[in-house]
Amino acid sequence: MTNTKPYFFPELSDEQLGLINLKHIHIGSLDFKIASPAIPDALLDHSTVHAAYEQDEYMPYWASLWPVAMFLAEEISARTWKADMSAIEIGCGLGLAGIAAAKKNLKVLFTDYDANAVKFAEKNCALNGIEDAEFALLDIRLPMPRTFDLIIVSDLIYERRNVEPLVNLIDHMLATEGIALVSDQGRPYQENFLTLLREKNFEWTSVQKKILNLDGNEVTGFVFSIRRHN
Numbered sequence: 001m002t003n004t005k006p007y008f009f010p011e012l013s014d015e016q017l018g019l020i021n022l023k024h025i026h027i028g029s030l031d032f033k034i035a036s037p038a039i040p041d042a043l044l045d046h047s048t049v050h051a052a053y054e055q056d057e058y059m060p061y062w063a064s065l066w067p068v069a070m071f072l073a074e075e076i077s078a079r080t081w082k083a084d085m086s087a088i089e090i091g092c093g094l095g096l097a098g099i100a101a102a103k104k105n106l107k108v109l110f111t112d113y114d115a116n117a118v119k120f121a122e123k124n125c126a127l128n129g130i131e132d133a134e135f136a137l138l139d140i141r142l143p144m145p146r147t148f149d150l151i152i153v154s155d156l157i158y159e160r161r162n163v164e165p166l167v168n169l170i171d172h173m174l175a176t177e178g179i180a181l182v183s184d185q186g187r188p189y190q191e192n193f194l195t196l197l198r199e200k201n202f203e204w205t206s207v208q209k210k211i212l213n214l215d216g217n218e219v220t221g222f223v224f225s226i227r228r229h230n
Contacts, residue, residue: 025070044059157190
């Protein structure tokens with residue numbers, strides 16, 4: 001069934017979010033300060049989260065810093081970008097990849113369907129001296145009527161139900177000469193994603209990434225650079 005109304009998860013109180021950790025991270029040529037809930041799994045105990053799962057299979061994935069966001073931040077850090085490019089991070093979570101783009105002088109709109117993710121992305125932008133970013137709630141099943149030169153996505157194809165909406169969003173929101181950077185940890189639905197991109201007349205290149213996560217373990221994944229086929 002096609003979704004006709006956006007779904008947004010509401011902002012939790014500071015008490016519900018609990019203690020906050022501040023991490024100092026170096027990725028590529030960039031340094032970051034990233035705030036996040038100290039015990040992300042504790043969010044699973046809240047009745048609001050239980051109700052949201054029943055309504056929309058919601059899970060508070062935003063509250064952890066995933067390796068794929070680090071892959072994407074590294075790739076963004078390594079590239080040269082035009083300063084006037086517009087960018088949007090889809091499913092921004094804590095905002096790491098979007099902050100990397102902002103540090104490279106792109107104007108970034110941070111979006112998520114969870115108000116708490118948008119709140120932390122804004123907090124983390126402030127911690128990193130990013131002053132001109134924008135923030136908005138966005139359900140990927142209902143794309144915005146705007147286009148961007150760069151679309152940033154990390155680890156959204158972990159569930160099959162996200163694959164078609166994400167490809168549709170890229171098709172609707174990527175500028176004619178734009179690029180979408182999508183990082184993935186080799187999830188089961190990666191091939192479904194690439195097949196749908198091909199059907200929508202997109203082409204891509206990919207680079208394999210290896211990075212140490214915050215636990216010190218090496219994680220492997222991919223960053224796909226996606227463009228419209230000429």
